[in-house]
Amino acid sequence: MAVVNKPVDVVIVGFGWTGAIMAMELADAGLQVVALERGDDANTEPNWAYPKVVDEIAQSARNGLLQNLSKTTVTLRHGKDDTAVPYRQIGSFKPGQGVGGAGIHWSGVHSRVMPEELRLKSHVTERYSAKFIPKDMQLQDWGVSYDELEPHFDRFEYVCGTSGQAGNIQGRKIEGGNVFEAPRSRDFPLPPLADPPTSALFAKAVRELGYKPYALPAANASRPYVNSYGCQLGPCNFCGFCSDYGCINYSKASPQTTILPALYRKPNFSLRTNAHVLKVNTDSTGKKATGVTYVDAAGREIEQPASMVVLAAFHLHNVRLMLSSNIGKPYDPETGEGVVGRNFCYQVLNSVNLFFDKNTYINQFMGAGGVGQAIDEFYGDNFDHGPLNFIGGGVIWGRQTGNGPVRGIPLPQGTPGWGSAWKQAVKDNYLHSGRIEAQLSNMAYRGCFLDLDPTYKDAYGSPLLRMTLNWQDNDQRLSEYVGGKLQDIGHAMGAKSMSGRIIKRGTDWDTRAYQSTHINGGTAMGTDPKTSVLNKYLQSWDVPNLFVLGANVFAHGIGYNPTGMVGALAFWAAHNIRSTYLKNPGPMVAK
Amino acid sequence: MAASTSEVAPPTATPASNDYAPSFFTPAEWAFLNAACARLIPNDDNGPGAVELGVPQFIDRQMGTPWAEGALWYMQGPFLEAKAEFGYQSALTPKQQYRLGIKAIDEAVQAATGKPFAALPPTEQDAWLKRIEKGEVKSDALSLKSFFGSFLLKNTMEGAFGDPLYGGNKDMAAWKMIGHPGVRADYLEFVAEAKPYPYGPVSLHGKRG
Ligand SMILES: Cc1cc2nc3c(=O)[nH]c(=O)nc-3n(C[C@H](O)[C@H](O)[C@H](O)COP(=O)(O)OP(=O)(O)OC[C@H]3O[C@@H](n4cnc5c(N)ncnc54)[C@H](O)[C@@H]3O)c2cc1C
Ligand code: SF4
Numbered sequence: 001m002a003v004v005n006k007p008v009d010v011v012i013v014g015f016g017w018t019g020a021i022m023a024m025e026l027a028d029a030g031l032q033v034v035a036l037e038r039g040d041d042a043n044t045e046p047n048w049a050y051p052k053v054v055d056e057i058a059q060s061a062r063n064g065l066l067q068n069l070s071k072t073t074v075t076l077r078h079g080k081d082d083t084a085v086p087y088r089q090i091g092s093f094k095p096g097q098g099v100g101g102a103g104i105h106w107s108g109v110h111s112r113v114m115p116e117e118l119r120l121k122s123h124v125t126e127r128y129s130a131k132f133i134p135k136d137m138q139l140q141d142w143g144v145s146y147d148e149l150e151p152h153f154d155r156f157e158y159v160c161g162t163s164g165q166a167g168n169i170q171g172r173k174i175e176g177g178n179v180f181e182a183p184r185s186r187d188f189p190l191p192p193l194a195d196p197p198t199s200a201l202f203a204k205a206v207r208e209l210g211y212k213p214y215a216l217p218a219a220n221a222s223r224p225y226v227n228s229y230g231c232q233l234g235p236c237n238f239c240g241f242c243s244d245y246g247c248i249n250y251s252k253a254s255p256q257t258t259i260l261p262a263l264y265r266k267p268n269f270s271l272r273t274n275a276h277v278l279k280v281n282t283d284s285t286g287k288k289a290t291g292v293t294y295v296d297a298a299g300r301e302i303e304q305p306a307s308m309v310v311l312a313a314f315h316l317h318n319v320r321l322m323l324s325s326n327i328g329k330p331y332d333p334e335t336g337e338g339v340v341g342r343n344f345c346y347q348v349l350n351s352v353n354l355f356f357d358k359n360t361y362i363n364q365f366m367g368a369g370g371v372g373q374a375i376d377e378f379y380g381d382n383f384d385h386g387p388l389n390f391i392g393g394g395v396i397w398g399r400q401t402g403n404g405p406v407r408g409i410p411l412p413q414g415t416p417g418w419g420s421a422w423k424q425a426v427k428d429n430y431l432h433s434g435r436i437e438a439q440l441s442n443m444a445y446r447g448c449f450l451d452l453d454p455t456y457k458d459a460y461g462s463p464l465l466r467m468t469l470n471w472q473d474n475d476q477r478l479s480e481y482v483g484g485k486l487q488d489i490g491h492a493m494g495a496k497s498m499s500g501r502i503i504k505r506g507t508d509w510d511t512r513a514y515q516s517t518h519i520n521g522g523t524a525m526g527t528d529p530k531t532s533v534l535n536k537y538l539q540s541w542d543v544p545n546l547f548v549l550g551a552n553v554f555a556h557g558i559g560y561n562p563t564g565m566v567g568a569l570a571f572w573a574a575h576n577i578r579s580t581y582l583k584n585p586g587p588m589v590a591k
Numbered sequence: 592m593a594a595s596t597s598e599v600a601p602p603t604a605t606p607a608s609n610d611y612a613p614s615f616f617t618p619a620e621w622a623f624l625n626a627a628c629a630r631l632i633p634n635d636d637n638g639p640g641a642v643e644l645g646v647p648q649f650i651d652r653q654m655g656t657p658w659a660e661g662a663l664w665y666m667q668g669p670f671l672e673a674k675a676e677f678g679y680q681s682a683l684t685p686k687q688q689y690r691l692g693i694k695a696i697d698e699a700v701q702a703a704t705g706k707p708f709a710a711l712p713p714t715e716q717d718a719w720l721k722r723i724e725k726g727e728v729k730s731d732a733l734s735l736k737s738f739f740g741s742f743l744l745k746n747t748m749e750g751a752f753g754d755p756l757y758g759g760n761k762d763m764a765a766w767k768m769i770g771h772p773g774v775r776a777d778y779l780e781f782v783a784e785a786k787p788y789p790y791g792p793v794s795l796h797g798k799r800g
Binding site: 051072084085086201367417500508511512 | 633768769779783
């Protein structure tokens, strides 16, 4: 028999970015809130203190801050008729674990979304035609508009102390900022970070090519900052240990640096770590959540009753929990019916390494996760897709994120992997190479989805989530097109040679090399319960006292990094819970 | 062949020492590891090689960590054959990879030349390593191509370029060779300048080079 805890108003599953935002907002509304986190507690002191954390062996080679895959992972396959195999080692994506989640070891690129991405189906139909959408592509509108979300994008940026320069304030275009961006209500809280060599070379080259570079918005503080919760950030010193690492300087926005100190002072909030949630419990009607069941560090099964349940366990765990809890109809790729697991997408990333002469110092050991210059000429529908005949786009950037030799030293094509010639090449290139990338939207397809694996189980006996995904023709052609621009930019930057990874027609999804942790879709938000799991307020259509956060709510892929959107949506959901739901708990949109 | 392994591994956090006795590797395995490391990163005009850097010690010490038991990975079966894009699908832990991998290579070399790998001249060792890297040397026990790329070579690079406290990168010589400042992690004044960085490396123990 499970131990039963005292009932609370709200139980939050997972305590990373979205869990922290929701906990803060609902505790602030006076509710009794409990957060359950499967990993350990963690904080700047002592976990990410200098110099302990800046250890490439512990963090990058042995994945010190990442999800322990021996406990739970996912399975992978390219198509629905293949047999999936487990993701046994960390490869192309890096889920987090412990208080702060992936919000600790993320990079900090902090973008929004383009208005037309939220109504892509309508937009494409209006500008091109309904026939422009390939047969198996499952486009749909998200049900929420950019204007509705704007205050929440702004809120999250001001919580994070994001560094950047506006390109469009209330319709007024500003040179030097991103002139393609959707209108923002005011400037960024902090000015842009200084440009490291890669970004400076990139900006100069793209300007010469006729593009309009802008400083990538970064949740790495360029100045000291105090946010609305009274949490303080110090200036980023470009330490070069950002992505994969916890920040030594209180500079990278994370739940710990921007929310938790204020949240922990609230007596109506409590946190339980080493609490792995197995499922959401529902009553006999299946239409009301009664709480969750979790396993504690001692292996005991414990039930936590609550009036409201929030899933904030990161993309793949949110989807897995919905499937394991039998909430919402699972997607069936044969019939195209069902919703949970539908529209699973994974951002496309193309990378090109640039090798310069001996007098060009890039110093790749310096850098910050979010610092860079970017262009948006090939984002969303900023360019005419008519003659190109594909849908989607993305950002091209010259970032300098910081890199060390254990993380891998990129070398010119044809260099041997070892021996004296390799050694000479490492010596010649380490200080003189940089990287440019194109990060692109990935659309939703009938054959790309999530469900429960029939064979493999986690350490708690639950089936693993199964990912069925491969690159499709539309996205491969988009990638080839934008990939070509990378070559032009690399030449204009003066690279003497380049080597890279461009996804093309015929390229299969490779799960080995790190790509990004930007997986999305699976519990889409939307206007139609036949194609979405959640309404526009991220409330379950089937179980109205269940709210689901994370990039899993995306209806399909976007070109920008997801967390700006994920954080804004968490504030949006919290705002509507506070202003509407709590007064009259029940469906906020009629089914 | 004598196999003498002790159960107790030395602590992972000690810099390389000159009179090191391996805990995990047998004398024959140790001879292979030292010989292979010396070819992967040779001692030459550009700087010390993997052996001088202490890489074999690094690898031996890593054998005492949870990683070497496969404890960081999902290791439940069934273990199926899959396309390379799906990553590691073997049931073997890093310890087993080294044990079986070295044995298989030494047996193949012995059968062809009458000598173990470590006794071959360097040019022949290079030729064998190239064939192994390409997947041309086969074993029933494991994929030697994967042992080479995902363990032997990868761990050699980790040992050479990781912090000296793990037993490799003696005197931060690999960092000095490429101009990496180690764990200085403070570049505010330098980041906007495309110039040589003026300071030498610092290690986790606070040593300066
Ligand atoms: C290396 C890296 C770099 C990144 N860089 C960027 C970037 O530059 N820009 C950007 O926009 N995004 C970036 N991201 C993505 C970003 O980190 C995520 O979008 C963000 O953290 C998602 O927030 P979340 O709340 O959904 O999940 P998380 O922050 O990961 O939090 C989820 C938490 O839930 C816990 N949990 C999971 N399952 C359970 C369970 N069953 N029971 C209890 N607890 C559970 C987890 O342990 C975790 O702590 C990056 C990610 C990585 C890994
Ligand atoms: S680069 Fe800046 S934000 Fe990133 S970890 Fe280092 S100090 Fe923190």
